[in-house]
Each structure stands twice: as C-alpha cells, then as structure tokens.
Amino acid sequence: MSYIPKPKVSHPGLAKNKLGLTIRDYEGGLSTLCAGCGHDSITAAIIKSCFELSIEPHRVGKMSGIGCSSKTPGYFLSSAHGFNSVHGRMPSVTTGANAANRNLTYLAVSGDGDTASIGIGQFAHVIRRKLNMLYIVENNGCYGLTKGQFSATADVGSKSKRGVANEMDPIDPAAFALQMGAGFVARSFSGDKDQLVPLIKAGLNYNGFALIDVISPCVTFNNHEGSTKSYAHVRSHEAEVNVVDFIPARNEIAVDYAKGDATQVTLHDGSTMMLRKLDQNYDPENRLEALKQIQTHQMKNEVITGLLFLDPKESEMHDMISTPKKSLREFELAELCPGKEALEALNKSWG
C-alpha cells in the first residue's frame, strides 16, 4: 500500500506489443493491499500475460467477488469491463455476462474464502457448466481482511500467527475442480512468475473452464514459520511437475525443443502449449492420475505445481446449449422474438 500514485513516467525502452501498447497500458489503479502481498504479484503476472498476448483491454471482463483477492481487478487493465459482485456469487454473475456476450475474455479473480467457503456451491456449478472463463484463486489459506483466521484451504497443522494449529481438513480447489469436471487445472505460486505467466496465458486461451489455484502468501497474517502458505514454505516444499511455454497462434515456435523433451498441445484457436515434463511419470491428460498425484504430494507435505490437468477436447457451456456464435447482445429484438405468427407456425409444425 502506498500513498503516492505510481509516477506516470516510464522507461523509454519499454517493449511494445502487437497493438502498440506497452506493459504500462495494462496497469490499473494503485493497490491498497499490504506491502508484499502475493496478490499484487499475481496482478503483475496478469498484466504481463495480457500485454504479451496483445489482448485488447476493452475486450476483457474482469469478474470478482469479495475479499482481498477480489479487490485486485481494480489494479489491472483499467480500461477493461469489470464486475465486483456479491461474496461468493461471482460465478453466477460471470455466467450471466458470458451468456449475454460470449465474445469477451472472462478473467475472474477470487480468493480462498470467496471460492471454498461462502462461494463453494457457485464454484462447483460454474465448473459443471464448463463456463468459458479463467478462474484464478488467490489462495493464502486465511482471511486477511478479518485478521487472519484460517480459511477452508488451510492445511492441517498449519499454524496461525498466534501459534494455533489448524485441525480441519482442507478443501483443495484444484482437486475439487478436477472432480467437478474442469478442463484446465493448474497450480502455481505468486512468487514464481516464470511459471505463472505462461499458465495464465494458456488459461486465457483455453476454450472452457480453466482454473489456476495460485498459492499467494498473506504477508501480514500467514507468512510466518509454521505456516504452509508462506513464501519460504512454498519455496522449500514445491514439487513442480512440468513447465509450460505458451505460444500464441500468430507466433512462430521459435524455441528449439529437443525431441521427447516437450509435448506439444495445440489449442482450438491455433495457439500452442509446449509442456516440458519435470516429473517424467506425470501425465497431465489423465484426470485420475492428477487427483492421485495431488493427494500423494499433499500427504508428503509438498505443494504440487504446474499444469495438473488438461482436457484437449475443449468444450464449453455454449457448445452444450447450442447457442449461436454471435453473442446474444448482438441480436436485434426481431431476431430474438420473431412474433406471434412464427410461434403459431412452430406450434403447427408439431401437428
């Protein structure tokens, strides 16, 4: 948190993307979160991803609920559309927005409380609906806005700032999303942008429901010794299963991959994900295996990160309900409501 605004002046050598914008053009207002908050780092990763993908900021819908995490859409893409909704109800609002206009990119930010406590019902159903969106959980295992009580994602045995250990079993957003049928599930860490940025880019381009559970230390209430969501703990207990390089459709694959070194996955829009395995046994296209690996690492007190599951058959809500490619909001009234005669003709057709 800072009192002076970030100076508008920028480095004259900053790179420009395909739209002629610099990374500064993807910024938002100044963060009022605590200094050193993991969420701010995720904000920076989102800014970097959107800049590198040359996304037009006004073609993005930023969606959020309530909590520290849910404030962050104010801090990126200031010219995007945004909806800061009711606590835990962001998935429904996003469903409505997506139903009306399927042609925006929906980037949702939620927290562990907003997702795994008050909003868990909505979270489950938006995944089942396969809503085409990127859902980022900024997961710090505590309620930062109300002084750091354990949230539903806190690990058993993780200690509060006062030294009390959590005894309730955690909800793992990634495992939960796998069970609900999510097509893209990843876990990352706010302190590792090299891993996080390609995952966000891939998630934004995935046609279907994409979840990234980002461990994001609460620097004020959950960054002490004994916490399993502190910078130091995650860094020393991280098990990275693979590394994603995301290559947008219009770019050539410039990096030279040795044969067998990387798996190439082409997404529906022609963009490419190069998946370099760090754990040779890990198969990210096997949902069962992914669940098992999450559990196994959890039992070893490790934090598994990387692209955990990818369903290459990208499918989304609009495919299931057979809505037209054109967004609903673009239809004229006459098209949406063809009138009495058309209804009568339809009724007659059933004889």
Added chain:
Amino acid sequence: MPKDKIDVDYYHKVVDCQWACPAHTPVPEYIRLISERRYTEAYMVNRESNVFPGILGRVCDRPCEPACRRGRVEEEPVAICRLKRVAADYKADVSAYLPKPADKKNGKRVALVGAGPASLTVANDLAPLGYEITIYEKNDQAGGAMRYAVPMFRLPPEVLDEEIDAVLNLGVEIQYNTPVSSLKQLLSDGYDAVFVGSGAPIGRDLTIPGREQADGSVHVGLEWLANVAFEHITKINSRVLVIGGGNTAMDCCRTARRIGGNQVKVVAPESYEQMLASPWEKDDSQEERIEFINHLLPKEFVVENGQFIGVRFQKLKQCYDKDMKWDPVPSGEDDVLIECDDVILAIGQSTAFPYIEADIGIDFNDRNMPIVDSTTHQSSNPKVFFGGDAAFGPKNIIWAVAHGHEAAISIHQHLQGKDVKKRPPHGMNLVSQKMGIHQWSYSNDYSDDQRFKVPHVEVDDRIDKLKLEVELGYDEKLALEEASRCLNCDVQTVFDPPSCIECDACVDICPLSCLTIAKDEPIEQLKLILSAPVLNPEQGMLVSEPLVQTKRVMVKDEDLCVHCGLCAERCPTGAWDMQKFTLKLPKAGDV
C-alpha cells in the same frame, strides 16, 4: 553487499549532477532546502562547495544540467543553476555563518597571483586556517574573468562584490594594480608557497591580410570586454561583426548591442549547432536580434583608400571532419564581403606567463603550459601551485573553484610537511529517510511539470542598458515549482539482501522498470534479461549477493530511477530503504 563492493563512488555517481559538478556541489540537498524555503541554508550548502553561489547561479557553465537524470526521463533537466541563484536571491543575512578570519596566524605566508575565482577559493580555504594570504591583482578590482569577461547585464557588480568581499574579509591582503612581474622575486620575498591563478587573459588575434591597416576597427574580444567592464570603452559604431562561436562571442555581441551596435552579426566557420556557446547564450543573443551567419571563414580585412570597409569571407561546406577535427572545406562559391564599422574577435584565449623566469624550476611543456599535476596542482617547483585557467588552459569558473579547493589541500599538506600526493579520502554518510509508514523525510511524489522558464526583462527594455540584468530570476512560486522537479537522486535506494523474501513487490511497482530478480549469472548475461533494456551502460548497476530463499540476485539499473521510493514503500521487510547520501569531501584543514 553487491558483488562489486558498493563504495562512495557508486552512490556518488547515482547523483548525476553532483558527480558532474567539478566542485561536487550537493545539488539535490540544496534544492530540497529551497523546497522547504530554507534559502539561507541552501545558500550555505552551496557556498561550502562552490564559494560563489550568487555568481555561479548566474554564469556557471552548468555541467550538472546535461547530466541531470530528469533530462533522461523527460526532455529538460532541472534548472539547477537558476535554483542556485534563487538560494542567493532569497537568503537572509549570512554573515554569521561565513568562515571567520583566523584568531591566530600560523606564521606561513602564501602569495596568490591574480584575484580570480581560483585564487579566491584558495584564500577562502587557507585564511581561516591561519595562513597569511597576499593576493597580487593587476586590475583595481578583484574577480578576474568574472569581473572583466562577464558583462554586467549577466552578472551585476553588487553580486560579485558581496561574494568576493566574503573572502577578502577573512583577513586576506590584496594588492590592487600590482601585476606580478617576476615570480623569482615573489619567491625570494619569503613566501612559503605561491599559487598561480592568473587565468587565460590573452585573447587570440587574427593574422589575415589587412589586419594592420584595419587596426583601429578591429578589437580583441577579451580585451575589449575588459575595457567595457572597466568603462574605458563606452561606445561602438553601429555595424558590428563578431567573429567566433563561443560564449565570449555571445558576450561581445550582446555588449556591442547595448553600446551603439544596431546591426550586430556573429560570424562563425562552424554550423550554428556546432558553435561552442551554451545554447541559452545563443538563444538570448538571437532574442536580442543578433544575426548569426555560419560556415564563413575570415580571409581579409578590407581597407579601401585608408577606410575600413568590412571583412571578406570564404564560404565553407564544413569546418570540421567527422571526428570534429579542424578541416575547413570550401564550398566553391564566391567569397562574400560583409561590410561593417567594427570587428570584435572572439576566437580563443590563452595563458601568458611572461613573469615566470626559466631558472626557477618550473618546467613547461611544448605548448608553453606549465607542467602541473592534475590532482595536486603542484608544479615542478614544489612551492609553486597552479589552478584555474592558468593550470590547464581555459575552462570555466566552477573548474577554477574546484582547482582552488584541491590546491588549498595541497598547499596545506605541503606546508605541514605532509606528502601532497596522499589525498584525504572521500567519505560518505547514508541515513535512512523513513519517518513512519508511507512517510519519508523528503517529498517522494513525482512532479509531471516541464522545466519552467526564467523570466527575462523585455527585449526592448534591455537593449540600451548595459548594466541592467537581463534575467530576473525565478519568483518564489516558480522557484518552488521548479525545485519540485528535482528527483532527489541523493536519496539512494539501499538494498539489504538477507531481508528480502522475494515477493516481487518492488519489481512490480517500479515505474521505470529498474529492478529485476534473476538467476545469478555474470553481469553481461544479466543485462540481457532485465525488465527493461540498458540504455546507458555508463550508469551504475547494482547486483546483490544471492538472496536467501532461491539464491537468485536482485539487479538494479540505476540509470532511470526516479527515487520515488515505491520499492521501499512496497517492501514488507525493509530490504529496500531510502537513505540520504552525503558526500564527505575533504577540505584543507580536515587532514
């Protein structure tokens, strides 16, 4: 802490203006004091470094301004020089804070040749230590080139008098109208040391055909300016040609404009851009409707029937080759005759030492310059020291002051029986500016303002007034606004690697993309992967010790840092701190 140990010079270099100033004036410090309307203190901070803030605030060559970081993050540097004048203009009575004459003399006598800025600086530093100082001055007033070569409309005599008197009042004896005719004699008069600060007072003449015949109409610029300054000359004819492209040419043309010159032209062989005169001097001259004609090389002073007609010039295509070496190439066009009544030559100046005998142990080089050590200012005669233009040829006032300080240290060491080559080291202080959460003891907010123009007297009101100062100086409102443009580069970003938890907050917030956390690699590799490309390889680059959690390193490119302190505000552990750097520059007597 970084791999290349951070030393005084690392932090000093970050303060670009102070690094560029020959006297290392702590510029951001005095600009901050101006912002707080503490003008007297701002003046004294200046005086400590450069002795003549009121004078330099008007006529300094300002090497600090091209160096100013503000000129890299936007177009124009902070008006450092004019803010110095603000400190001088708005200060209260400073007499209580000035150095005092020594209570007791130390029995050592030092003679200073010439009462210019170099000698006056030596006197300023040595008199309070008890040295008996005698200055020999050929004119009837002190100041040297500041008096005779700088016109009064740029530097009013009252300003000169005040700051020169502050030195002379230290119990310094000055003998006016006493040119030194024999250094040998001076040395045999029992002086323990002699400082030669006699400047470069000889204006260069132009020996082309017709020079002798045209003598009454041709004037050597420096002499002519001195004659105007001392009121031996009060008029010039209406059509005046000034030959030359430096600051003396600008002073000549503007002076001529004020004492009768209605049509004043400046003619130079180089292009307008190549002319050595400071851009603001050229602007002021043009504003006074002085015509500039470039790419003309003087060939002949034309005299017909005993009457001076004008100067004939050859047209040039260029006068320098691509390495900026003198290489005039004629354009092949016809020569041009520019008719005029008077010609003023401003084509260079040189030193002259007719009073230095060959047998007193002072060696000269093949360009007739004394061989002087560039650090100690000692000549081959250990008792004789040189400074200012007399030492290494024409430079400017601020260099003369810097030389004076160094020579004073040498003279003091020499007369205390110490080795002059063992220079006292530069020291530094770093003090945290943190006052509380989001509170710093300096204003870290970034001002978007562009440089404010200094108000001038209207052109029509100044032309016939030789003594009317053209620049009015900033009023207080403008001064405070201009002062807020200063980036406080002396408030350094100081990094403590063991405290860093690698949360990226500083990297993410830095508006100028100065910071990167990267794998520990050689600096040349690191330079390729920074958050933003390296634009000025000359600027400092901090590479920290490996960080605790990942063994990566913090890298900071100092080039464009605006010292907003956001890295430190966003740092949850205080690994970044904003600390004020104070350079401890030794003075004579500190050793």
